[in-house]
Amino acid sequence: MAHPDAPVHPLGEPERSPLARQFAELTRRLLNTDTVAEALGHIMRATFAVVPAADLVSVTLRSNDGRLHTPLETDPLGSELDALQERYGHGPCLDASRKPGLAYTHSGNLGTEPAWPLFGPDAADLGLRSVLSTALLPEVTPPRLSGALNIYSRREDALAEEATRDRAMLLATHASLAMANTEAVRLAELRETQLRQAVDSRDVIGQAKGILMHRRGINADEAFDLLRRTSQELNVKLAELARTVAARDAELDI
The missing domain is CATH 3.30.450.40 (GAF domain)
Structure with a gap:
């Protein structure tokens, strides 16, 4: 009871x-x-x-x-x-x-x-x-x-x-x-999701790399390494950082 x-x-x-x-x-x-x-x-x-x-x-x-x-x-x-x-x-x-x-x-x-x-x-x-x-x-x-x-x-x-x-x-x-x-x-469904996400991420990372290459006078590998190191230092996802750089490149000094 x-x-x-x-x-x-x-x-x-x-x-x-x-x-x-x-x-x-x-x-x-x-x-x-x-x-x-x-x-x-x-x-x-x-x-x-x-x-x-x-x-x-x-x-x-x-x-x-x-x-x-x-x-x-x-x-x-x-x-x-x-x-x-x-x-x-x-x-x-x-x-x-x-x-x-x-x-x-x-x-x-x-x-x-x-x-x-x-x-x-x-x-x-x-x-x-x-x-x-x-x-x-x-x-x-x-x-x-x-x-x-x-x-x-x-x-x-x-x-x-x-x-x-x-x-x-x-x-x-x-x-x-x-x-x-x-x-x-179905692997096809999962692969399609993965591919779509990968393409989206790569596109925005590519945009950010291009911005850094132009602004810093560096090559593609150096631009990616800069993004990766900054992502780790700021504790933000690489794709998220790339989106920020691509959207606000005129305001940011990475």
């Missing part, structure tokens, strides 16, 4: 913590989602809400031929990081997606991570110091894509707390369920 002084909540309106409210809202959005790309977009936005240390979030899928695909990312570096892992044959999302069931990989210092001797230093050179990758559960029916939800931070020793890992695994579980309950996953 409940204690007479125990708080009573109206039916259907239990008291919720901020984290519970965020996951409840994510579930509501996923239930009203029709496409895989839209579902994964909700997952990535929720990741920033529940993992404050996150600076870059991406979703990696492995097709039956073993190739990696990055259908959605919050920064063009997501695709670059996946390409590095595919080139070297090791890395966090590869390790997480190879393990059956719920799994995760973590490093708090990518620059010296012994598990990924080639990928880790390259990721650190791109300004990313910590990573947490959580496995997506493969579908029961074909094409049975496996994959990972990847969270990167620019700070060392970030993303290591047990609470952060548990939140990431909950997000990956939501992503797996959403993928299973939306339309059958």
